[in-house]
Amino acid sequence: MDITNMMKQDITQRVYDAIEKAKQLQPELNAVVTFVDVEEQLKQLGGIPSDAPLYGIPVVLKDNVNTKGVLTTASSRILSNYIPVYDAAICEKLKAAGAIIIAKASMDELGMGGTNLSAYTGWVHNPYDTERISGGSSGGSAVLCAADVSPLTIGTDTGDSIRKPAAYNGVIGVKPTYGRISRYGIIPYASSLDHVGYFTTTIQDAAKALRVLAGRDDRDMTSSYEPVPDYEALLDQDIKGKRIAIIDNVQEAIQDKAIVESFNDLTQKLEQRGAQIEHVRLNDDLLSVLLPTYFIIANAEATANHSNLDGIRYGVREDGDSVEEVMINSRTKGFSANIRKRFVIGSYSLFVENQDKLFRKAQKVRRLIVNEVKAVLDQYDIILTTAAPTIAPHPQDSVDEALSDTYLIAENHMIMGNFTGYPCMTMPCGFIEGMPIGIHMMAKPFAEQMLFNIGAAIEAETGLKGITAEVKA
Numbered sequence: 001m002d003i004t005n006m007m008k009q010d011i012t013q014r015v016y017d018a019i020e021k022a023k024q025l026q027p028e029l030n031a032v033v034t035f036v037d038v039e040e041q042l043k044q045l046g047g048i049p050s051d052a053p054l055y056g057i058p059v060v061l062k063d064n065v066n067t068k069g070v071l072t073t074a075s076s077r078i079l080s081n082y083i084p085v086y087d088a089a090i091c092e093k094l095k096a097a098g099a100i101i102i103a104k105a106s107m108d109e110l111g112m113g114g115t116n117l118s119a120y121t122g123w124v125h126n127p128y129d130t131e132r133i134s135g136g137s138s139g140g141s142a143v144l145c146a147a148d149v150s151p152l153t154i155g156t157d158t159g160d161s162i163r164k165p166a167a168y169n170g171v172i173g174v175k176p177t178y179g180r181i182s183r184y185g186i187i188p189y190a191s192s193l194d195h196v197g198y199f200t201t202t203i204q205d206a207a208k209a210l211r212v213l214a215g216r217d218d219r220d221m222t223s224s225y226e227p228v229p230d231y232e233a234l235l236d237q238d239i240k241g242k243r244i245a246i247i248d249n250v251q252e253a254i255q256d257k258a259i260v261e262s263f264n265d266l267t268q269k270l271e272q273r274g275a276q277i278e279h280v281r282l283n284d285d286l287l288s289v290l291l292p293t294y295f296i297i298a299n300a301e302a303t304a305n306h307s308n309l310d311g312i313r314y315g316v317r318e319d320g321d322s323v324e325e326v327m328i329n330s331r332t333k334g335f336s337a338n339i340r341k342r343f344v345i346g347s348y349s350l351f352v353e354n355q356d357k358l359f360r361k362a363q364k365v366r367r368l369i370v371n372e373v374k375a376v377l378d379q380y381d382i383i384l385t386t387a388a389p390t391i392a393p394h395p396q397d398s399v400d401e402a403l404s405d406t407y408l409i410a411e412n413h414m415i416m417g418n419f420t421g422y423p424c425m426t427m428p429c430g431f432i433e434g435m436p437i438g439i440h441m442m443a444k445p446f447a448e449q450m451l452f453n454i455g456a457a458i459e460a461e462t463g464l465k466g467i468t469a470e471v472k473a
Contacts, residue, residue, distance in 0.1 A: 066185040077120045118338055127146050176214065239453065295345065
Protein backbone atom coordinates (compact mmCIF):
# COMPACT_ATOMS: atom_id res chain seq x y z
CA MET A 1 0.00 0.00 0.00
CA ASP A 2 1.33 3.43 -0.87
CA ILE A 3 1.49 6.44 1.46
CA THR A 4 -1.63 8.17 0.08
CA ASN A 5 -3.87 5.14 0.51
CA MET A 6 -2.40 4.28 3.90
CA MET A 7 -3.29 7.77 5.17
CA LYS A 8 -6.96 6.95 4.66
CA GLN A 9 -6.76 4.38 7.46
CA ASP A 10 -6.90 4.97 11.19
CA ILE A 11 -3.44 5.99 12.40
CA THR A 12 -3.07 3.66 15.38
CA GLN A 13 -4.57 0.78 13.45
CA ARG A 14 -2.24 1.13 10.47
CA VAL A 15 0.85 1.37 12.66
CA TYR A 16 0.01 -1.70 14.70
CA ASP A 17 -1.12 -3.58 11.60
CA ALA A 18 2.29 -2.94 10.07
CA ILE A 19 4.06 -4.17 13.20
CA GLU A 20 1.88 -7.26 13.37
CA LYS A 21 2.45 -8.06 9.72
CA ALA A 22 6.22 -7.72 10.14
CA LYS A 23 6.09 -10.07 13.12
CA GLN A 24 3.98 -12.60 11.25
CA LEU A 25 6.39 -12.56 8.31
CA GLN A 26 9.55 -12.65 10.40
CA PRO A 27 9.86 -16.48 10.37
CA GLU A 28 9.71 -16.48 6.57
CA LEU A 29 11.71 -13.31 5.80
CA ASN A 30 14.03 -12.77 8.78
CA ALA A 31 14.15 -9.09 7.80
CA VAL A 32 13.81 -7.39 11.21
CA VAL A 33 16.59 -7.09 13.78
CA THR A 34 14.71 -5.01 16.37
CA PHE A 35 11.11 -3.89 16.73
CA VAL A 36 10.69 -0.35 18.05
CA ASP A 37 8.22 0.64 20.76
CA VAL A 38 5.84 3.11 19.10
CA GLU A 39 3.74 4.29 22.06
CA GLU A 40 5.72 7.46 22.72
CA GLN A 41 5.95 8.28 19.02
CA LEU A 42 2.17 8.02 18.65
CA LYS A 43 1.70 10.37 21.61
CA GLN A 44 4.07 12.90 20.04
CA LEU A 45 1.92 13.04 16.90
CA GLY A 46 -0.29 15.43 18.84
CA GLY A 47 2.35 18.11 18.44
CA ILE A 48 2.75 17.60 14.69
CA PRO A 49 0.40 19.14 12.08
CA SER A 50 -2.01 16.52 10.75
CA ASP A 51 -1.16 17.52 7.19
CA ALA A 52 2.52 16.61 7.67
CA PRO A 53 3.67 14.57 4.62
CA LEU A 54 4.22 11.31 6.52
CA TYR A 55 1.68 11.79 9.31
CA GLY A 56 1.24 8.44 11.08
CA ILE A 57 3.04 6.46 8.36
CA PRO A 58 4.99 3.40 9.63
CA VAL A 59 8.62 3.53 8.48
CA VAL A 60 11.46 1.01 8.75
CA LEU A 61 15.14 1.97 9.13
CA LYS A 62 18.20 0.04 8.05
CA ASP A 63 20.02 -1.04 11.21
CA ASN A 64 22.99 1.25 10.62
CA VAL A 65 20.82 4.31 11.34
CA ASN A 66 21.34 5.55 14.91
CA THR A 67 18.15 5.60 16.95
CA LYS A 68 18.26 7.09 20.45
CA GLY A 69 17.70 4.41 23.07
CA VAL A 70 17.11 1.67 20.48
CA LEU A 71 19.54 -1.15 19.70
CA THR A 72 21.50 -0.40 16.51
CA THR A 73 23.73 -3.29 15.44
CA ALA A 74 24.61 -2.77 11.75
CA SER A 75 23.97 -6.55 11.73
CA SER A 76 27.39 -7.18 13.29
CA ARG A 77 28.05 -9.15 16.45
CA ILE A 78 30.53 -6.53 17.65
CA LEU A 79 27.69 -3.96 17.84
CA SER A 80 25.09 -6.35 19.23
CA ASN A 81 25.06 -4.34 22.50
CA TYR A 82 25.21 -0.83 20.99
CA ILE A 83 22.40 1.54 22.02
CA PRO A 84 22.92 5.07 20.61
CA VAL A 85 22.40 8.17 22.74
CA TYR A 86 21.18 10.28 19.80
CA ASP A 87 19.05 10.08 16.66
CA ALA A 88 20.45 10.26 13.14
CA ALA A 89 19.47 13.35 11.17
CA ILE A 90 17.05 11.37 9.02
CA CYS A 91 15.28 10.08 12.16
CA GLU A 92 14.70 13.69 13.19
CA LYS A 93 13.36 14.55 9.75
CA LEU A 94 11.10 11.51 9.58
CA LYS A 95 9.62 12.19 13.01
CA ALA A 96 9.12 15.87 12.21
CA ALA A 97 7.18 14.76 9.12
CA GLY A 98 4.95 12.56 11.27
CA ALA A 99 6.50 9.17 10.52
CA ILE A 100 6.40 6.37 13.08
CA ILE A 101 9.57 4.25 13.16
CA ILE A 102 8.47 0.66 13.76
CA ALA A 103 11.56 -1.49 13.19
CA LYS A 104 15.27 -1.73 12.40
CA ALA A 105 15.98 -3.90 9.36
CA SER A 106 18.68 -6.47 8.73
CA MET A 107 21.62 -5.71 6.46
CA ASP A 108 24.91 -7.19 5.33
CA GLU A 109 27.34 -6.86 8.22
CA LEU A 110 28.45 -3.20 8.46
CA GLY A 111 27.03 -2.73 4.96
CA MET A 112 29.85 -4.78 3.43
CA GLY A 113 28.18 -7.08 0.94
CA GLY A 114 25.59 -7.40 -1.78
CA THR A 115 23.62 -10.46 -0.71
CA ASN A 116 22.36 -9.89 2.88
CA LEU A 117 23.74 -13.33 3.69
CA SER A 118 26.26 -11.97 6.21
CA ALA A 119 24.02 -10.50 8.94
CA TYR A 120 24.81 -12.00 12.32
CA THR A 121 21.08 -12.72 12.75
CA GLY A 122 21.03 -14.85 9.58
CA TRP A 123 20.23 -14.23 5.93
CA VAL A 124 17.22 -12.30 4.64
CA HIS A 125 14.75 -14.05 2.33
CA ASN A 126 13.15 -12.66 -0.82
CA PRO A 127 9.36 -12.20 -0.40
CA TYR A 128 8.65 -13.44 -3.96
CA ASP A 129 10.53 -16.68 -3.32
CA THR A 130 11.86 -17.23 0.18
CA GLU A 131 14.46 -19.67 -1.16
CA ARG A 132 16.16 -16.74 -2.92
CA ILE A 133 18.23 -13.87 -1.53
CA SER A 134 17.10 -10.29 -0.98
CA GLY A 135 20.29 -8.70 -2.21
CA GLY A 136 22.19 -6.28 -0.03
CA SER A 137 23.38 -4.59 1.85
CA SER A 138 19.98 -2.94 2.45
CA GLY A 139 18.11 -6.23 1.98
CA GLY A 140 15.93 -6.09 5.07
CA SER A 141 14.59 -2.65 4.18
CA ALA A 142 13.90 -3.66 0.57
CA VAL A 143 12.08 -6.82 1.66
CA LEU A 144 9.85 -5.06 4.18
CA CYS A 145 8.81 -2.54 1.54
CA ALA A 146 8.19 -5.27 -1.05
CA ALA A 147 6.20 -7.34 1.44
CA ASP A 148 3.85 -4.39 2.04
CA VAL A 149 4.86 -3.89 5.67
CA SER A 150 5.86 -0.24 5.17
CA PRO A 151 5.45 2.06 2.15
CA LEU A 152 8.75 3.79 2.96
CA THR A 153 11.89 2.09 4.21
CA ILE A 154 15.35 3.60 4.64
CA GLY A 155 18.57 2.15 3.27
CA THR A 156 22.12 3.20 2.51
CA ASP A 157 24.05 2.72 -0.71
CA THR A 158 27.84 2.47 -0.98
CA GLY A 159 28.15 0.38 -4.13
CA ASP A 160 24.51 -0.36 -5.19
CA SER A 161 23.27 -1.46 -1.76
CA ILE A 162 19.84 0.11 -2.30
CA ARG A 163 19.49 -0.34 -6.03
CA LYS A 164 20.36 -4.06 -6.31
CA PRO A 165 17.91 -5.13 -3.56
CA ALA A 166 15.28 -2.89 -5.17
CA ALA A 167 15.69 -4.78 -8.44
CA TYR A 168 15.60 -8.19 -6.76
CA ASN A 169 12.49 -7.33 -4.73
CA GLY A 170 10.46 -5.36 -7.26
CA VAL A 171 10.43 -1.97 -5.53
CA ILE A 172 11.76 1.50 -6.27
CA GLY A 173 15.19 2.22 -4.84
CA VAL A 174 16.47 5.80 -4.75
CA LYS A 175 20.11 6.82 -4.22
CA PRO A 176 20.08 10.62 -4.41
CA THR A 177 23.03 12.87 -5.21
CA TYR A 178 25.95 12.63 -2.78
CA GLY A 179 25.20 15.12 0.00
CA ARG A 180 21.50 15.46 -0.84
CA ILE A 181 20.57 13.65 2.42
CA SER A 182 22.57 14.11 5.63
CA ARG A 183 24.59 11.12 6.83
CA TYR A 184 24.84 12.41 10.39
CA GLY A 185 24.19 9.47 12.69
CA ILE A 186 24.73 6.78 10.06
CA ILE A 187 27.24 4.06 10.92
CA PRO A 188 29.63 4.50 7.99
CA TYR A 189 31.13 2.10 5.51
CA ALA A 190 33.18 4.18 3.05
CA SER A 191 32.78 7.91 3.53
CA SER A 192 33.43 9.03 -0.05
CA LEU A 193 30.92 6.50 -1.40
CA ASP A 194 28.16 6.30 1.24
CA HIS A 195 24.71 7.66 0.40
CA VAL A 196 21.47 7.60 2.38
CA GLY A 197 18.48 6.55 0.29
CA TYR A 198 15.21 4.69 0.50
CA PHE A 199 12.64 2.29 -0.95
CA THR A 200 9.02 2.91 -2.02
CA THR A 201 6.49 1.22 -4.29
CA THR A 202 5.43 4.31 -6.27
CA ILE A 203 7.21 7.23 -7.92
CA GLN A 204 4.88 9.66 -6.14
CA ASP A 205 6.01 8.30 -2.78
CA ALA A 206 9.63 8.44 -3.92
CA ALA A 207 9.23 12.13 -4.77
CA LYS A 208 7.47 12.86 -1.49
CA ALA A 209 10.13 11.07 0.56
CA LEU A 210 13.06 12.96 -0.91
CA ARG A 211 11.52 16.32 -0.06
CA VAL A 212 11.21 15.14 3.55
CA LEU A 213 14.73 13.69 3.81
CA ALA A 214 16.84 16.12 1.76
CA GLY A 215 18.49 19.33 2.89
CA ARG A 216 21.55 20.89 4.44
CA ASP A 217 22.72 19.65 7.85
CA ASP A 218 25.63 21.48 9.49
CA ARG A 219 26.51 18.31 11.41
CA ASP A 220 27.42 16.64 8.10
CA MET A 221 29.91 18.84 6.28
CA THR A 222 29.39 16.87 3.06
CA SER A 223 25.68 17.70 2.97
CA SER A 224 24.64 20.14 0.25
CA TYR A 225 23.25 23.66 0.40
CA GLU A 226 21.33 22.97 -2.83
CA PRO A 227 17.66 24.03 -2.40
CA VAL A 228 15.13 21.22 -2.05
CA PRO A 229 12.27 21.46 -4.56
CA ASP A 230 8.79 20.03 -4.18
CA TYR A 231 9.52 16.94 -6.27
CA GLU A 232 6.00 15.56 -5.93
CA ALA A 233 4.32 18.77 -7.16
CA LEU A 234 6.70 18.90 -10.13
CA LEU A 235 6.06 15.34 -11.34
CA ASP A 236 5.51 15.22 -15.11
CA GLN A 237 5.17 12.08 -17.23
CA ASP A 238 5.84 13.94 -20.49
CA ILE A 239 9.21 12.69 -21.70
CA LYS A 240 8.98 13.93 -25.29
CA GLY A 241 12.43 15.05 -26.40
CA LYS A 242 14.22 13.62 -23.37
CA ARG A 243 17.59 12.18 -24.39
CA ILE A 244 18.31 8.72 -23.00
CA ALA A 245 21.67 6.97 -23.37
CA ILE A 246 21.96 3.18 -23.26
CA ILE A 247 25.40 1.80 -22.40
CA ASP A 248 25.98 -1.03 -24.87
CA ASN A 249 28.92 -2.50 -22.93
CA VAL A 250 26.60 -3.18 -19.99
CA GLN A 251 23.73 -4.58 -22.02
CA GLU A 252 26.02 -6.85 -24.05
CA ALA A 253 27.37 -8.40 -20.84
CA ILE A 254 23.90 -9.65 -19.83
CA GLN A 255 23.43 -13.32 -20.68
CA ASP A 256 19.74 -13.73 -19.80
CA LYS A 257 17.85 -13.19 -23.07
CA ALA A 258 14.52 -12.66 -21.33
CA ILE A 259 15.96 -9.76 -19.32
CA VAL A 260 17.45 -8.24 -22.49
CA GLU A 261 14.13 -8.57 -24.33
CA SER A 262 12.25 -6.94 -21.46
CA PHE A 263 14.67 -4.01 -21.47
CA ASN A 264 14.44 -3.59 -25.24
CA ASP A 265 10.64 -3.69 -25.08
CA LEU A 266 10.65 -0.91 -22.49
CA THR A 267 12.98 1.31 -24.53
CA GLN A 268 10.69 0.94 -27.55
CA LYS A 269 7.76 2.13 -25.44
CA LEU A 270 9.78 5.13 -24.27
CA GLU A 271 10.58 5.97 -27.88
CA GLN A 272 6.87 5.83 -28.68
CA ARG A 273 6.37 8.40 -25.92
CA GLY A 274 8.79 10.70 -27.72
CA ALA A 275 12.05 9.99 -25.91
CA GLN A 276 15.24 9.99 -27.98
CA ILE A 277 17.07 6.72 -27.33
CA GLU A 278 20.71 6.52 -28.36
CA HIS A 279 23.44 3.93 -27.78
CA VAL A 280 26.85 4.78 -26.34
CA ARG A 281 29.93 2.83 -25.30
CA LEU A 282 32.12 3.47 -22.31
CA ASN A 283 35.78 2.52 -22.13
CA ASP A 284 35.92 -1.28 -21.79
CA ASP A 285 39.06 -1.19 -19.68
CA LEU A 286 37.50 1.24 -17.21
CA LEU A 287 34.35 -0.82 -16.89
CA SER A 288 36.39 -3.96 -16.23
CA VAL A 289 38.16 -2.34 -13.27
CA LEU A 290 35.06 -0.93 -11.58
CA LEU A 291 34.99 -3.69 -8.97
CA PRO A 292 38.70 -3.81 -8.05
CA THR A 293 38.83 -0.01 -7.86
CA TYR A 294 35.79 0.00 -5.63
CA PHE A 295 37.18 -2.81 -3.49
CA ILE A 296 40.42 -0.92 -2.78
CA ILE A 297 38.79 2.43 -1.99
CA ALA A 298 35.83 1.09 -0.02
CA ASN A 299 37.85 -1.31 2.12
CA ALA A 300 40.55 1.24 2.85
CA GLU A 301 37.96 3.78 4.01
CA ALA A 302 36.08 1.11 5.97
CA THR A 303 39.26 0.07 7.76
CA ALA A 304 39.78 3.64 8.93
CA ASN A 305 36.12 4.19 9.82
CA HIS A 306 35.83 1.03 11.91
CA SER A 307 39.14 1.19 13.76
CA ASN A 308 37.18 2.32 16.84
CA LEU A 309 35.27 -1.00 17.00
CA ASP A 310 37.82 -2.60 19.29
CA GLY A 311 35.87 -3.76 22.34
CA ILE A 312 37.24 -0.87 24.39
CA ARG A 313 35.83 2.31 22.86
CA TYR A 314 32.88 0.56 21.19
CA GLY A 315 31.49 -2.89 20.78
CA VAL A 316 31.24 -6.23 22.52
CA ARG A 317 34.34 -6.80 24.67
CA GLU A 318 36.13 -10.13 24.78
CA ASP A 319 38.46 -10.79 27.72
CA GLY A 320 42.23 -10.71 27.43
CA ASP A 321 45.34 -10.32 29.59
CA SER A 322 46.21 -6.95 28.07
CA VAL A 323 44.58 -4.06 26.24
CA GLU A 324 46.08 -5.34 23.00
CA GLU A 325 44.77 -8.86 23.62
CA VAL A 326 41.29 -7.50 24.42
CA MET A 327 41.28 -5.65 21.12
CA ILE A 328 42.50 -8.64 19.14
CA ASN A 329 39.98 -11.00 20.74
CA SER A 330 37.11 -8.54 20.41
CA ARG A 331 37.72 -7.86 16.73
CA THR A 332 38.40 -11.53 15.94
CA LYS A 333 35.17 -12.74 17.52
CA GLY A 334 33.15 -9.61 16.80
CA PHE A 335 33.57 -9.62 13.02
CA SER A 336 32.84 -12.38 10.54
CA ALA A 337 35.65 -13.84 8.43
CA ASN A 338 34.47 -11.83 5.42
CA ILE A 339 34.74 -8.52 7.28
CA ARG A 340 38.14 -9.40 8.68
CA LYS A 341 39.32 -10.16 5.15
CA ARG A 342 38.12 -6.74 3.97
CA PHE A 343 39.94 -5.04 6.82
CA VAL A 344 43.16 -6.86 5.90
CA ILE A 345 42.82 -5.65 2.30
CA GLY A 346 42.03 -2.13 3.47
CA SER A 347 44.97 -2.04 5.87
CA TYR A 348 47.33 -3.34 3.19
CA SER A 349 46.18 -0.60 0.82
CA LEU A 350 46.85 2.04 3.47
CA PHE A 351 50.37 0.95 4.37
CA VAL A 352 52.63 3.90 3.55
CA GLU A 353 54.66 1.84 1.11
CA ASN A 354 51.47 0.72 -0.71
CA GLN A 355 49.45 3.92 -0.88
CA ASP A 356 50.86 5.15 -4.19
CA LYS A 357 50.58 1.83 -6.03
CA LEU A 358 47.17 0.87 -4.61
CA PHE A 359 45.00 3.45 -2.84
CA ARG A 360 46.06 6.58 -4.75
CA LYS A 361 46.12 4.70 -8.03
CA ALA A 362 42.56 3.51 -7.35
CA GLN A 363 41.54 7.12 -6.71
CA LYS A 364 43.03 8.15 -10.06
CA VAL A 365 41.16 5.36 -11.86
CA ARG A 366 37.99 6.48 -10.11
CA ARG A 367 38.50 9.96 -11.53
CA LEU A 368 38.85 8.54 -15.05
CA ILE A 369 35.58 6.64 -14.58
CA VAL A 370 33.84 9.77 -13.30
CA ASN A 371 35.04 11.74 -16.31
CA GLU A 372 33.77 9.02 -18.64
CA VAL A 373 30.28 9.12 -17.11
CA LYS A 374 30.20 12.91 -17.01
CA ALA A 375 31.00 13.08 -20.72
CA VAL A 376 27.89 11.01 -21.46
CA LEU A 377 25.59 12.96 -19.16
CA ASP A 378 26.84 16.24 -20.64
CA GLN A 379 24.92 15.15 -23.76
CA TYR A 380 21.99 13.15 -22.32
CA ASP A 381 19.30 13.54 -19.65
CA ILE A 382 19.77 10.07 -18.19
CA ILE A 383 21.73 6.86 -18.62
CA LEU A 384 19.44 3.82 -18.73
CA THR A 385 20.62 0.25 -18.11
CA THR A 386 19.38 -3.07 -16.81
CA ALA A 387 19.75 -3.03 -13.03
CA ALA A 388 20.83 -6.65 -12.50
CA PRO A 389 21.75 -9.33 -15.06
CA THR A 390 19.72 -12.05 -13.30
CA ILE A 391 16.71 -12.46 -11.07
CA ALA A 392 17.48 -12.80 -7.37
CA PRO A 393 19.69 -15.90 -7.09
CA HIS A 394 19.58 -18.71 -4.59
CA PRO A 395 22.18 -18.36 -1.81
CA GLN A 396 24.45 -21.03 -3.26
CA ASP A 397 24.43 -19.28 -6.65
CA SER A 398 25.18 -15.78 -5.38
CA VAL A 399 28.71 -14.48 -5.75
CA ASP A 400 30.66 -11.62 -4.21
CA GLU A 401 33.65 -11.74 -6.51
CA ALA A 402 34.13 -13.12 -10.03
CA LEU A 403 36.02 -12.21 -13.18
CA SER A 404 33.53 -12.73 -16.01
CA ASP A 405 32.14 -9.74 -17.93
CA THR A 406 28.68 -10.65 -16.65
CA TYR A 407 29.88 -10.18 -13.10
CA LEU A 408 32.48 -7.44 -13.47
CA ILE A 409 30.36 -5.23 -15.74
CA ALA A 410 26.68 -6.22 -15.77
CA GLU A 411 26.59 -7.02 -12.07
CA ASN A 412 28.66 -4.06 -10.86
CA HIS A 413 28.06 -1.18 -13.26
CA MET A 414 25.85 0.62 -10.71
CA ILE A 415 29.02 1.34 -8.71
CA MET A 416 29.46 4.25 -11.15
CA GLY A 417 26.68 6.03 -9.28
CA ASN A 418 28.76 5.92 -6.09
CA PHE A 419 32.03 6.89 -7.77
CA THR A 420 30.36 9.93 -9.33
CA GLY A 421 27.90 10.71 -6.55
CA TYR A 422 25.24 11.25 -9.23
CA PRO A 423 21.57 10.50 -8.44
CA CYS A 424 20.33 7.05 -9.42
CA MET A 425 17.10 5.11 -9.21
CA THR A 426 16.11 1.48 -9.77
CA MET A 427 12.52 0.49 -10.45
CA PRO A 428 10.66 -2.66 -11.53
CA CYS A 429 10.06 -3.23 -15.24
CA GLY A 430 8.65 -6.76 -15.36
CA PHE A 431 8.77 -10.34 -14.12
CA ILE A 432 10.64 -13.47 -15.18
CA GLU A 433 9.78 -16.85 -13.66
CA GLY A 434 7.61 -15.03 -11.13
CA MET A 435 10.54 -12.89 -9.97
CA PRO A 436 10.85 -9.11 -10.48
CA ILE A 437 13.48 -7.52 -12.70
CA GLY A 438 14.49 -3.89 -12.72
CA ILE A 439 15.96 -1.04 -14.72
CA HIS A 440 18.46 1.57 -13.53
CA MET A 441 18.66 5.29 -14.28
CA MET A 442 21.41 7.80 -13.57
CA ALA A 443 21.15 11.57 -14.04
CA LYS A 444 23.20 14.73 -13.57
CA PRO A 445 23.94 15.97 -10.03
CA PHE A 446 20.77 17.10 -8.24
CA ALA A 447 18.61 16.12 -11.22
CA GLU A 448 16.45 13.79 -9.13
CA GLN A 449 13.38 15.42 -10.66
CA MET A 450 14.45 14.08 -14.06
CA LEU A 451 14.65 10.57 -12.60
CA PHE A 452 11.20 10.88 -11.05
CA ASN A 453 9.61 12.27 -14.22
CA ILE A 454 11.02 9.59 -16.50
CA GLY A 455 10.27 7.05 -13.79
CA ALA A 456 6.64 8.17 -13.77
CA ALA A 457 6.46 7.53 -17.52
CA ILE A 458 8.01 4.08 -17.07
CA GLU A 459 5.60 3.33 -14.22
CA ALA A 460 2.68 4.21 -16.51
CA GLU A 461 4.02 1.93 -19.26
CA THR A 462 4.75 -1.10 -17.07
CA GLY A 463 1.60 -0.88 -14.95
CA LEU A 464 3.67 -1.91 -11.92
CA LYS A 465 2.79 1.05 -9.71
CA GLY A 466 2.45 -0.03 -6.09
CA ILE A 467 3.14 -3.72 -6.64
CA THR A 468 3.94 -5.80 -3.56
CA ALA A 469 4.61 -9.47 -2.90
CA GLU A 470 2.29 -11.94 -1.24
CA VAL A 471 4.60 -13.99 0.96
CA LYS A 472 3.85 -17.70 0.94
CA ALA A 473 4.37 -19.16 4.37
